Amino acid sequence: MLFLIAGIGLACVAYAQTTVQLNDSQMWSASIASGDLQHYYFDTAAQSLPGLQEPEAKSVYLTLTSCSQPIAPGNYEGEVPSLNMFISTSSEETTLPGPSHGTMVNDTNLGRISWNSGGQVQNVWIGVVAPTLTDNWSGNWTYQIAISTQGWMHPIISDNDGGSTIFYLEDTDDTHALFTASGEHQKDNRSLLVASSVAPELRYSLCAVDRAAISDYTVNTTRTADGQHFLVSNLTSNSSYMTYLIESTGSLRSMSAPIHIQTKADDNCRLIYGLGFCDQVAYSVPAKASDTTDSIRERYDDQARQLFEPFNIAISQFNCETTQYSLVRNCTDCYQDYKRWLCAVSIPRCTSISQTIADTVAVRVVDANESRNPWIDETLEPGTWTELLPCIDLCYQVVQSCPPFMAFNCPKGDLASLQYGYWKRSTIDANGMSVQLGPSYPTCNRMQLEEARLVLSDASQTPLMNYSILLIILSIVLLQA
Ligand SMILES: *[C@@H]1O[C@H](CO)[C@@H](O)[C@H](O)[C@H]1NC(C)=O
Ligand SMILES: *[C@@H]1O[C@H](CO)[C@@H](O)[C@H](O)[C@H]1NC(C)=O
Ligand SMILES: *[C@@H]1O[C@H](CO)[C@@H](O)[C@H](O)[C@H]1NC(C)=O
Ligand SMILES: *[C@@H]1O[C@H](CO)[C@@H](O)[C@H](O)[C@H]1NC(C)=O
Ligand SMILES: *[C@@H]1O[C@H](CO)[C@@H](O)[C@H](O)[C@H]1NC(C)=O
Ligand SMILES: *[C@@H]1O[C@H](CO)[C@@H](O)[C@H](O)[C@H]1NC(C)=O
Ligand SMILES: *[C@@H]1O[C@H](CO)[C@@H](O)[C@H](O)[C@H]1NC(C)=O
Ligand SMILES: *[C@@H]1O[C@H](CO)[C@@H](O)[C@H](O)[C@H]1NC(C)=O
Ligand SMILES: *[C@@H]1O[C@H](CO)[C@@H](O)[C@H](O)[C@H]1NC(C)=O
Ligand SMILES: *[C@@H]1O[C@H](CO)[C@@H](O)[C@H](O)[C@H]1NC(C)=O
Ligand SMILES: *[C@@H]1O[C@H](CO)[C@@H](O)[C@H](O)[C@H]1NC(C)=O
Numbered sequence: 305m306l307f308l309i310a311g312i313g314l315a316c317v318a319y320a321q322t323t324v325q326l327n328d329s330q331m332w333s334a335s336i337a338s339g340d341l342q343h344y345y346f347d348t349a350a351q352s353l354p355g356l357q358e359p360e361a362k363s364v365y366l367t368l369t370s371c372s373q374p375i376a377p378g379n380y381e382g383e384v385p386s387l388n389m390f391i392s393t394s395s396e397e398t399t400l401p402g403p404s405h406g407t408m409v410n411d412t413n414l415g416r417i418s419w420n421s422g423g424q425v426q427n428v429w430i431g432v433v434a435p436t437l438t439d440n441w442s443g444n445w446t447y448q449i450a451i452s453t454q455g456w457m458h459p460i461i462s463d464n465d466g467g468s469t470i471f472y473l474e475d476t477d478d479t480h481a482l483f484t485a486s487g488e489h490q491k492d493n494r495s496l497l498v499a500s501s502v503a504p505e506l507r508y509s510l511c512a513v514d515r516a517a518i519s520d521y522t523v524n525t526t527r528t529a530d531g532q533h534f535l536v537s538n539l540t541s542n543s544s545y546m547t548y549l550i551e552s553t554g555s556l557r558s559m560s561a562p563i564h565i566q567t568k569a570d571d572n573c574r575l576i577y578g579l580g581f582c583d584q585v586a587y588s589v590p591a592k593a594s595d596t597t598d599s600i601r602e603r604y605d606d607q608a609r610q611l612f613e614p615f616n617i618a619i620s621q622f623n624c625e626t627t628q629y630s631l632v633r634n635c636t637d638c639y640q641d642y643k644r645w646l647c648a649v650s651i652p653r654c655t656s657i658s659q660t661i662a663d664t665v666a667v668r669v670v671d672a673n674e675s676r677n678p679w680i681d682e683t684l685e686p687g688t689w690t691e692l693l694p695c696i697d698l699c700y701q702v703v704q705s706c707p708p709f710m711a712f713n714c715p716k717g718d719l720a721s722l723q724y725g726y727w728k729r730s731t732i733d734a735n736g737m738s739v740q741l742g743p744s745y746p747t748c749n750r751m752q753l754e755e756a757r758l759v760l761s762d763a764s765q766t767p768l769m770n771y772s773i774l775l776i777i778l779s780i781v782l783l784q785a
Contacts, residue, residue: 666725
């Protein structure tokens with residue numbers, strides 16, 4: 305490695321210190337003790353071969369990630385303070401940036417500090433500063449620092465793409481977690497990283513996450529229409545993990561924002577997905593612990609297919625091609641929205657009672673043998689379970705999409721909130737952990753309905769239409785057809 309004496313070209317250097325010269329797009333790892341200051345230097349011109357090219361100013365990307373941090377004394381309850389980074393791009397300002405010279409980089413995000421020069425620069429001087437701790441702390445910080453003229457060396461995958469979330473949790477059961485990643489780019493090089501407990505201060509540092517990663521889990525990746533499903537197996541029940549989506553391009557690894565997961569404590573909720581008929585189901589359903597996932601999936605799917613049959617016959621009696629009943633919806637929409645609704649009510653979503661966000665989500669405790677659909681108790685015997693209610697939007701979509709002759713209505717008022725939930729998007733605090741209600745932490749079962757269509761409606765409807773009533777109406781319609 306190449307060391308320069310700090311302050312080269314300056315008249316006097318009061319203390320012997322070294323400045324490490326960083327190379328373009330190369331990671332450098334170091335350890336720093338409490339109260340220390342370490343210096344780095346980058347010269348864009350030093351990267352081009354002498355004589356072949358004119359020295360060139362370039363835009364640079366600088367990142368530092370903390371891989372580990374000192375251990376706090378036992379009685380310490382606050383956060384572990386983080387490293388700071390100071391920069392200078394002019395030797396006249398300083399070549400030894402630190403708390404008393406240079407500019408502090410304030411774009412920090414839980415273990416990751418980043419700076420982009422924006423415009424073109426020739427030289428960058430960097431100071432890395434460790435906070436001063438009392439004697440009761442033990443150990444150093446370790447970190448990675450990298451600078452590049454090409455792009456970030458510690459990239460973060462953007463959370464969403466045109467408003468839709470790219471990576472989110474579908475659901476967990478006692479030993480599994482299912483994730484969805486949408487989007488087509490780099491799809492073959494995506495993987496999941498599961499960590500047991502990442503220090504909260506280091507959640508956006510991939511080298512820290514690597515150290516906390518667990519190894520005894522398996523991931524099964526399957527294609528979806530617009531991305532992939534990742535099923536993580538072999539997790540421990542009633543346990544908490546942090547999960548990241550990793551996209552690799554050569555040796556460069558980009559990471560997503562972390563998703564915190566908690567496996568369920570009870571074994572009567574089973575994660576199912578990939579159903580032939582109800583293809584939007586990707587969540588846990590009430591079931592008996594001893595049944596196989598394949599048989600649970602098939603029985604639910606077959607039952608939904610059977611329940612759908614009267615509707616299928618009814619809609620086929622209606623002359624879809626020639627009868628326009630709406631300017632914006634047609635029979636295809638009606639078919640899809642009815643099917644989505646029917647799958648949601650006939651394949652209920654099971655959730656965990658112990659969830660600390662229980663008071664904000666739409667749940668209903670179902671006592672043993674009290675399932676809305678008695679078939680569930682007869683064939684799947686889940687015992688007592690908790691339902692995450694379908695989003696009321698699933699019902700509204702059917703009303704809007706289907707021909708009026710079907711007389712499909714949604715409940716309103718108190719009845720609506722007994723049978724359906726409302727989609728919420730906010731950040732709440734659950735036991736000191738900030739939880740972002742939304743795709744990964746839904747407040748109702750949306751059945752993959754796009755968030756843009758989850759618009760709350762205050763449309764007045766006649767009360768209660770449960771699906772046994774609906775089947776009766778459909779039979780009447782059928783007889784009259
Ligand atoms: C920069 O590259 C040179 C030549 O390959 C190498 O000797 C040196 O150790 C590198 N410096 C760092 C900080 O990686
Ligand atoms: C802690 O960091 C200092 C540099 O600040 C280094 O000299 C020392 O060896 C490190 N200690 C450990 C245990 O890594
Ligand atoms: C730090 O933050 C302030 C205000 O948020 C901003 O004006 C300043 O440019 C930032 N400094 C750097 C080095 O990013
Ligand atoms: C640090 O240790 C000293 C004794 O060695 C003790 O008096 C002091 O309270 C400790 N401070 C903290 C923050 O634990
Ligand atoms: C599942 O986890 C157990 C320990 O919890 C471990 O012994 C086993 O190897 C793991 N299986 C796989 C396939 O990772
Ligand atoms: C992955 O999941 C698919 C669909 O559920 C299944 O067919 C396949 O056997 C699984 N692969 C492994 C290795 O478990
Ligand atoms: C995917 O990974 C392989 C091997 O790790 C690599 O050769 C390839 O370039 C990567 N593809 C993309 C699109 O990043
Ligand atoms: C789940 O874990 C919590 C603590 O992490 C514990 O209080 C609770 O009793 C556990 N539940 C079950 C059913 O084991
Ligand atoms: C219904 O409308 C969609 C576009 O909104 C169209 O793609 C589809 O072909 C239509 N279906 C029928 C049966 O007309
Ligand atoms: C549920 O019903 C089954 C069969 O009807 C019965 O054997 C079982 O005891 C019932 N369970 C409860 C808790 O009522
Ligand atoms: C659904 O309708 C049937 C038939 O009218 C009724 O017996 C049942 O109690 C209703 N279920 C709910 C949950 O309202």
